[in-house]
Amino acid sequence: MRGTLFADAPDGFPRSRGDAFAVVDARGTVTNWTPGAERLLGWAAAEARGPVSRLLWSRADGARLAGLVCPEHSVFLGPLLLRHREGTPVGVVLWGHPLAPDQWLLQAENAEAVRHDDLLGALLHGLFTESPFIIDVFDTDLCFLARNDSRIRATGFPDDFVGRTMREVSPPGLLDADAFEARQRLVLTSGRAMIGSEVRGRDPRDPDRDTVWSETILPLRGADGDVVALAHMVFDLTTEARARERLDLVNEASARIGSTLDVLHTAQELTDVAVPRFADFSYVNLLDTVLGGEEPRPGPVAETVPLRRAAATMVPDGPARTVVSPGEVDHFASMPGTPAARALATGKPVLLTGEELLVELEAADPVRAQLIRGFAVRSWLLVPMFARGAALGVVLFVRFSRAHSFEADDVLLAQEFVARAAVCIDNASRYTRERATAMTLQRNLLPQRLPLLATVETASRHLSRGSHAGLGGSWFDVIPLSGARTALVIGEAGGRGLHSAVSMGRLRTAVRTLADLDMAPEELLTHLSDQVKRFQDEQGGPTPGAAAPTCLYAIFDPITMRSLMASAGHAMPARLSPEGEVSVTGTPATPALGTGGVPFECAEMAHADGDLLALYTDGLLAPESGGGAVLRLGEALAGAGASAGSEPGEVADETLRRLVPGGHPGEDVSLLVARLHRLPPDRYATWDLPDAPESVGRARGLVTGKLAEWELAELEFTTELLVSELVTNAIRYGSPPVRLRLIRDRRLICEVGDGSSTSPHVRRALETDEGGRGLYLVSQLASLWGTRYHARGKTLWAEQPLPAPDGAPDDT
Structure with a gap:
């Protein structure tokens, strides 16, 4: 310790201390005794005079002390026990000082006091010198x-x-x-x-x-x-503080990296964390397989594998020019023998000084070498990125504006948060791959193209959820039905991901199968709900947390210009009239599919020629719901109808632009827009027939005349056979009234209805049977045929393709 406070302190600590003194002569006799000695041992001066051995606890100490004293200088006689006047031992530390020839001054101090002073001295010495x-x-x-x-x-x-x-x-x-x-x-x-x-x-x-x-x-x-x-x-605390800063950087990397399931965004988060706290410049180069969502291959990486720039961050005052822009291939890093190739091959980071880096670059990339020389790069650290044993790319950290190069602890730190980022990038790449698979499956399970119909012009749009959310299960369909009718269907499968896409495919298949049976909308939804319950039973119950499937099924008849529709927990469609008025048909609240409850009900909507019908999923109006959402839909639909052309596709695009700005909805969106047209009266004919065998011949004559009017004489023979068999079947096995209808739509349709609900079926007649071949003949002559039931009986129908115009393909 230095300073005026300690200026008079001698070197070292005094070797003798205490105020207990005694004078001893050459014969070992105490001749003088001080008050301090009396306080220490209790003997008065008169009592203490005499042989010094009386004061020793052990008489053997006398000879030892006699051999230690020195006539030339003071000597430390060490610790020993003296005898108190009361007969108890007293521990002391003793020193001997020569006074005169044959006389010594003995100085004693209580041993406990000496020990306390020594400890204090050691403490002060340690604090102030060591x-x-x-x-x-x-x-x-x-x-x-x-x-x-x-x-x-x-x-x-x-x-x-x-x-x-x-x-x-x-x-x-x-x-x-x-x-x-x-x-x-x-x-x-x-x-x-x-x-x-x-x-x-x-x-x-x-x-x-x-x-x-x-x-x-x-x-x-x-x-x-x-x-x-x-x-x-x-x-x-500098070492501890820097370790804490490194830990804080790792924690920040853990919190900031991987906030989304987007590969490029995750890579950018990594470089943003590193700059400027850890480096002045950083970039991430990834393999094309990672960016493309392909499964990375474990093991060594080929030396010529292309590395593409995924993200880069520079300090604000750094050089503005970079050699490689995001999205471009880094040709130097992709070359064999480069630091990137070595890092990917060995799995170990590469740390270079600016001079070492220039040596690497001079021959391979002179442009980059010139930039590095201008940057005055001090330290260059390249860390390979691996996940699940497979290489993903490399991450570079550069220091050029700070005095200190990367140290061993910095390399460990860089490896730590690169490893954390690798897990996030691998997860994002796997998500990209799985999402692409799910979206491909979903696209393939949705209609690849909508049917071209004379009475219904349709357009569909499907928007998947934002890229960081799970795939939804919204779907739609347009199904041609018998009698020139059309079924418009839209629904949501519930849930997320591949499971939702698969469920959507199963629902669409089930609806198409039930639609072929020509069921009424409410009856079809009842059967569909039962099928959903079977699906759920196969899976051990409904998926936890997933919404129940919904569906809207509507049938449009272009002859009556009316639609019948039923909903299973789904929003009803919006109708835009040719005059620009928007309306929505209301129905009682109905349960979703597979949930049971009240039965489904059918609603009816009348249409004018040119009406626009919009079927949509809830994602179109999310997050709004209720009356406000419907009003918003009406305004968007009216605005789209006014600003866009008459094409349903244009209306659909404009509606999405107004309701889903940017085209990235929070939920899956399906929108089906249909322009409805009346079937012209000259394209169909209806006749009531008497319930008598003579009606068969009359029916053939009526059909032949209509076909001649439509210039379809080449279909007369097969049509007469079909009509003969259908009318004969209605008269023989059905009940009045019997009605014949001929429709010229995209195909020629023959319909015969009667008042009976007896189900006809095809059977194989024996050679000896006189009848039973009618429906078999119908199935052979017609491209499609079937039966639909209604409240007052049934209708048998059969379709034939129309002759193709010259140069046009036959519609089969």
Whole structure:
């Protein structure tokens, strides 16, 4: 410890101490005794005179002491036990000093007191000469009184520091002198210690990085309790602080990297975390297989594999020019023998100085070498990125504006958050791959193209959820039915991902199968709901947390210009009239598919020629619902109808633009727009026939005449056969009334209805049977045929393709 406070202290600690003295002559007789000795052993001076051996606890100590004393100088006689007047032992430490020829002065001190003083001395010696702490003592004017010579004290302090303040003697930039003096004054005025404050400064030995200290200021009090000085103790926490900063960076990387399931966004998050806290420039190069969502192959990477720039971040004041832009192939990194190739081959990071990097670049990439030379790159760290044993790419960190190169701890830190980012990028790549698979499956399960119908013009649009959300299960369909009718279907399978896409495919298949049976909408939904229950039973019950499937089924008849529709938990369609008015048919609330409850009900809607019908899923109006959402849909549909052309596709596009800005909905969106047209009266004919065998011949004549009018004479023969068999079947097995209808739509349709609900079926007649071949003949002549039931009986129908116009393909 140096300073005026300790200026008179001798080197080392005194070897003799205590006020107990005795004078002993050459014969070992005590001749003099001091009051201090009387206090120590209880013997008065008169009692103590005599042989010194009387005062020893062990008489053997007398001979030992006689051999230790020296007539030339003082000697330490060591610890021993003396006898107290009361007969108890007293531990002391004894010194001998020569007085005169044949006389010695013995000095004793209580051994416990000596031990206490030695411990105190050792403590002071450790604190002020060997302590890892910086220790200063200041007076009440904030001037130095003393300081220790700690090895961690910054360089640049003068030797003549006593009587001067820290502001006057500290090296420039070491600390904030104003803040330090404010802390000193606070302790002086409050009398309370300030313990463990973290302060930062710049040590002259390392001027480019903060040095962190833990500072304690203690008040030193006099006998009256007043503060007479300040003790200032400092411990260097720089190593711990930098380790904490590295840990904070790892934690920040864990929190910020991987916020989405997008590969490029995740790569950008990695470089944004690294710059500027860890590096001045950083980029991520990924393999094309990773960016494309392909399964990476474990094991070594070929030396010529292309690496594509996925993300890059530069400090704001860094060079603006870069060699490779995001999305481009980094040709240097993709070359064999480069640091990137070595890192991918070995799985170990590559750390180069600026000079070493220039050597690598001079021959392979002179343009980049020139840039590196202009950057004055100090340190270049390339870390390979692996996940599940497969290479994903490389991450580069560059320092050029800071004085310190990457150290061993920095390499470990870079590997840590690159490894964390690798997991996130691998997850994002796998998600991209699985999502692409699911979307491909979903696209293949949706109609690839809608049928071209004369009475219904349709257009569909399907938007999947945003790229960071799970795939939904919305779907739609357009199904041609008998009698020139058309079924319009839309629904949602519920759930997310592949399971939802598969469920959607099963629902669509089930609806098509039931639609072929020509069921009424409410009856079809009842059967579909039962089928959903069977699906759920196969899977062990409904999927937890998934919404129940919904469906809307509508049948449009272009002859009556009416639609019948039923809903299973789905929104009803919106109708846009040719005059621009929007309306929605309301039906009682019905349960979703597979949930049971109240039966499904059928609603009817009348149409004008040119009406526009819009069927949609809830995602179109999300997150709104209820009346406000329907009003918003009406406004968008009316606006789309007014601004767009008459084509349903144009109306659909404009509606989506108004309701889903940007084209990235929060939920799957399906929109089916249908323009409805009346079938012209000259394209169909209806006749009521008497319930008599003669009606068969009349029916053939009526049909022949109509075909001649339609210029379809080449279909007369097969049509007469079909009509003969259908009418004969109705008269023989059915009941009145019997009605014949001939429709010329995209195909020629023959329908015969009667009042019976008896189900006809095809059977194989024996050679000896006189009848039973009618429906078999119908099945052979017609391209499609079937039966549909209604409230007053049934209708048998059969379709034939129309002759193809010259140069046009036959519609089969």
